[in-house]
Amino acid sequence: MGTLALRLFLPLVLAVLGAPAPAAAPSPASVGGRAAAAWLDRPEFMIYQVGEVTAVHYAEVASAYGAARLARASANGALLERVAARHRRLLAEAIPNSANHVDANVYGLWPLVLDGDEERARGLAMADGQWQESGPDGLTRQARYWIDDIWMIGALQVQAWRVTGEGRYLDRAAQTARLYVSRLQQPNGLFHHGPEAPFFWGRGNGWVAAGLAEILSELPADHPDRPALAAAFRRMMAALLRHQAEDGMWRQLIDYPDAWKETSATAMFGYAMAVGVRRGILAEPAYVQAHRRAWTALAAYVGADGQLSQVCAGTGQSADADYYLARPVVTGDLHGQAALLWFAAELAEARAIRR
Numbered sequence: 001m002g003t004l005a006l007r008l009f010l011p012l013v014l015a016v017l018g019a020p021a022p023a024a025a026p027s028p029a030s031v032g033g034r035a036a037a038a039w040l041d042r043p044e045f046m047i048y049q050v051g052e053v054t055a056v057h058y059a060e061v062a063s064a065y066g067a068a069r070l071a072r073a074s075a076n077g078a079l080l081e082r083v084a085a086r087h088r089r090l091l092a093e094a095i096p097n098s099a100n101h102v103d104a105n106v107y108g109l110w111p112l113v114l115d116g117d118e119e120r121a122r123g124l125a126m127a128d129g130q131w132q133e134s135g136p137d138g139l140t141r142q143a144r145y146w147i148d149d150i151w152m153i154g155a156l157q158v159q160a161w162r163v164t165g166e167g168r169y170l171d172r173a174a175q176t177a178r179l180y181v182s183r184l185q186q187p188n189g190l191f192h193h194g195p196e197a198p199f200f201w202g203r204g205n206g207w208v209a210a211g212l213a214e215i216l217s218e219l220p221a222d223h224p225d226r227p228a229l230a231a232a233f234r235r236m237m238a239a240l241l242r243h244q245a246e247d248g249m250w251r252q253l254i255d256y257p258d259a260w261k262e263t264s265a266t267a268m269f270g271y272a273m274a275v276g277v278r279r280g281i282l283a284e285p286a287y288v289q290a291h292r293r294a295w296t297a298l299a300a301y302v303g304a305d306g307q308l309s310q311v312c313a314g315t316g317q318s319a320d321a322d323y324y325l326a327r328p329v330v331t332g333d334l335h336g337q338a339a340l341l342w343f344a345a346e347l348a349e350a351r352a353i354r355r
Contacts, residue, residue, distance in 0.1 A: 025292060025295060026295065026299035028070075028074075028343075028345070028348040028351070029070070029076070029348050031340075031344055032067075032070045032074075032340070032341055032344025033074070033079065033306075034304075035337050035344065036063075036066075036067040036070060036079055036082075036341060037306050038305060038306030038307050038332060039060075039306075039337050039341075040082050045090060045093070046059060046060045048103050048104070052098060053100060053101040053104050054104070055096070055099075055101075055103065055104035055107050056090060056110075057103075058103045058106050059334035059335050059337075059338055060334055061109050062338035062339075063337050063338040063341060064083055064087065064109075064110045064113065065109050065110065065113055065341075065342070066338050066339075066340075066341025066345055067083045068113040069113070069341075069345035069346075069349070073348035073351075074352075084115075087110055087119075090110075101142055102143075102144065102152040105126045108122070108123040108124070108126025108127050108159075109159050112159045112160060113159065124163070127156050127157055127159075127160035127169060128160075130157075137179060140172075143180075145180060145184065146194065147180070147191045147193065147204050148204060149176070149211075150207060150208050151210050151214065152207070153172070154211040157169045157176075158170065158173050158214050158217075170215075173214075173215045174223060174225035175225065177212060177229055181212075181229065181232040185232055186200075188239050189232075189236045189237075189239035190205055190240075190254060190255075191205050191236075196317060196319050197317035197319060198319070199253055200253060201253060201254075201324055202251060202265030202266075203312055204315075205254060206264060206265045206268025206272075206339065207268070209237075209240070209271075210268045212232065212233045215229060216233055216279065216281055217275050217279050230281055233276065234281070234282065237273060237276060237287065240254070240273075240290075244293070247261075247293070248292075248297035248298075249266045249298075250266045251265075252312055252324055252325060252327070253321065253324050256321070260325070260329070261310065262310060262311070262329075263298060263308050263311050263340070264312060264333070264336040265312075266297065266298055267294075267339035267340045268342070270294030270295055270298065273287045273294070274291040274343065277291065278346070278349075278350050294343075295347060298343070307332035308331065308340050309329075309331040310336075312327050312335075313328040313329070313330050313333065314333075314335070315327055
């Protein structure tokens with residue numbers, strides 16, 4: 001039998017012999033449900049306390065946001081009630097919120113994804129309070145031109161728009177992103193961790209990718225800031241596509257081929273690409289394959305207990321690449337759980353729409 005004939009005949013033989021079919025992609029509802037339970041089962045709240053800033057930690061809020069979205073996408077009322085119950089416990093424990101910093105005000109995102117007039121009022125107070133004072137650039141005084149602000153500010157203001165339909169919230173998010181991008185995006189499409197940290201740190205860029213995805217998912221086609229933001233988003237996604245590892249993961253330092261693979265950044269990048277594909281911002285088929293590979297790779301890092309492993313610990317800025325490469329690797333850190341939940345929710349929403 002010739003080589004070509006053998007190639008054609010072999011798959012038929014394997015099928016007859018019962019060769020296993022390619023494994024199905026891990027279920028977003030199942031994997032995300034385990035991750036949500038791992039967060040909800042935590043007995044304590046993660047607290048942010050730095051100087052004069054005190055609040056429930058932004059990673060706790062980001063986890064609530066992802067779990068609530070997943071609950072709605074998968075029609076899981078019990079999960080949504082657990083997210084609401086954890087918020088009620090937060091209020092009962094009277095955990096203070098200084099409401100004076102992006103990492104404090106982002107708390108408003110949690111009540112805004114719940115139902116109820118009191119929750120809505122509480123969340124909008126944080127969104128509007130953020131803009132109580134503005135600077136010469138027209139942005140909130142809380143703006144620091146740190147790359148994670150694109151999500152911290154953007155996600156809160158976008159969710160306020162989703163709840164109210166009032167354009168000022170979208171305008172705030174878009175203006176913030178446009179000014180941050182114009183100042184911070186590098187020629188290769190990625191973002192340095194900071195002015196004294198000229199490295200493309202994975203999770204730092206993840207906050208940008210997820211923040212731009214949040215804003216662009218709602219920004220109308222005729223909004224004046226949309227062309228610039230969509231172009232910046234595409235530049236960033238193209239750069240990320242070039243640096244994705246064969247197994248679907250991204251690395252602690254994105255452009256360091258020997259850096260270790262990191263899950264929170266991978267979840268954020270996969271989420272951003274999935275949003276871009278579903279919203280028609282990323283038209284190339286390569287992005288569909290990229291976010292599917294990322295999801296399949298990530299699912300292998302989720303234990304039976306729902307804890308995501310291979311997450312970079314909280315990280316400050318440094319002018320030394322070795323600082324990033326030597327960061328502790330942890331399991332169950334909410335920076336990772338939250339991003340995994342966003343990704344699961346987005347995939348679940350896309351599946352629900354296709355049905």
